[in-house]
Amino acid sequence: MATYKVLIIDDEPGIREGTKRILQNFKVDYPFMDEQIDFQVLEAGTGKSGIEIIDRELPEILLLDNKLPDIQGVEVLEYVKSKHYDIIVVMITSYASLELAVKATRDGAFDFIPKPFTPQEIRASVENITKQIFLKRMTQTLNNTGKQIRFQFLSVLSHELKAPLNAIDGYLKMIKDRQFGNNVDAYEEMLDRSMERIKGMRQLILDLLDLTKIETGKPTQKLEKVNIRKIIQMAVDTIRPYAIQKDVDLYINSREEIQMKADAGEIEIIMNNLISNAVKYNKPGGRVDVFLEKKDGQLKITVSDTGIGLKNEDQEKIFDDFVRIKSSQTREVTGSGLGLSIVKKIVDMYQGNIEVQSEPDKGTSFIITLIEPEA
């Protein structure tokens, strides 16, 4: 529940009292936002005392009579404008001349209520304004958190880019200084580690490109009938050399040619990420199984591995940006920490779902369902 302050500046005590009564038990509802707003009414009988209250209380809404004993209502309006106060002003006036209306509107008056007014007229105007203020504030908050997220993303990103550079830089300096003598063999491992870090950085850049493609969104999405099994086969073929190196077997457990309307590039990104993870976090002699089926316009793909598995508490984190699960088993595995967050973003675009089932030391299954887009 929020309370907005309404200030009424009018020299007639009866009008001030009436307005107070009208707004006292009045509430504006935003059922879908779970928000209710009520009002605290402040009052002033002159322009100058009104300005004092404005400075002190910063009301959200100002109901302003133009004909005041000391200064004119429009002068109060000018003051509010000159101070850049975020106040919505409604002029209450019995003889709104065209000239006055034009001037007041130019100075930012939001609405006019003719005098004498009915309770309904005041309520309608206040409700309208309240909703506008509420939405404006909501948008501001959303924009701010959006900026905040962006900032966090960039600072983590720069950290992720700098760490491998520092590592490689450090090794190169050690090699340059011949810290372990003149025999090249002594530096073998440093060179291997440097190359591994370069590989990690290259992957990060590729993932960032994928992410950019997704975030710029729909315009580049190309929906057409694609052969899902073929895309999976391609992903498996791409990853096969790496799997052989890691002594992991890859199987596609479906002979069916499954067609679905989708963006081939996006399905490819999903499959490359899931299958390469399944190999990366596997054990020597392990296997990766891909299952796929389509039922009632829903495509279900499961990628199961016999790898190191995930702890319960880690299963919730893995879809966030830059999250990598650190353990003695993953210390030498490089990755950007973006893969699964990218997969999740694409799955969301298909109003789909991604689920993880895992047991430490036994293996992990990722199950995704995608809904075929209409038209």
Next chain:
Amino acid sequence: MKKKILIVDDDMDYLFQMRMKVEQMGFETITAESQAEAEKVIQEIKPDLCILDLMMESDDSGFILSYKIKRKYPDVPVIIATAVTAETGMTFDVHADENTQWINADLFLDKGIRFDQLQREIKKLLKL
């Protein structure tokens, strides 16, 4: 006897390089790759100085670790080495800021620090 320096960092390459540097300065090293591992180490061993990474399991692992080390061994100097300051423009002042008082670290260093600077800082803290 050689002074023992505990180095904690989850980047295995950085850890290796730091260990090499510190050993070349003539110190003995103990290493840990996570906050959890370091917490186990300090149960068994009292180091003469600690060099901690900031972001490990969580974004503030180094702070928490520093707090725990200082609680157990108030006289052991703690250096927090971080790349965070340079990247985010966040600055920490070990002594001035009330929010960082509880961390109790003796020094914050940028990870890109030069060998000779690091050596000077370590010697100063160990009063050598």
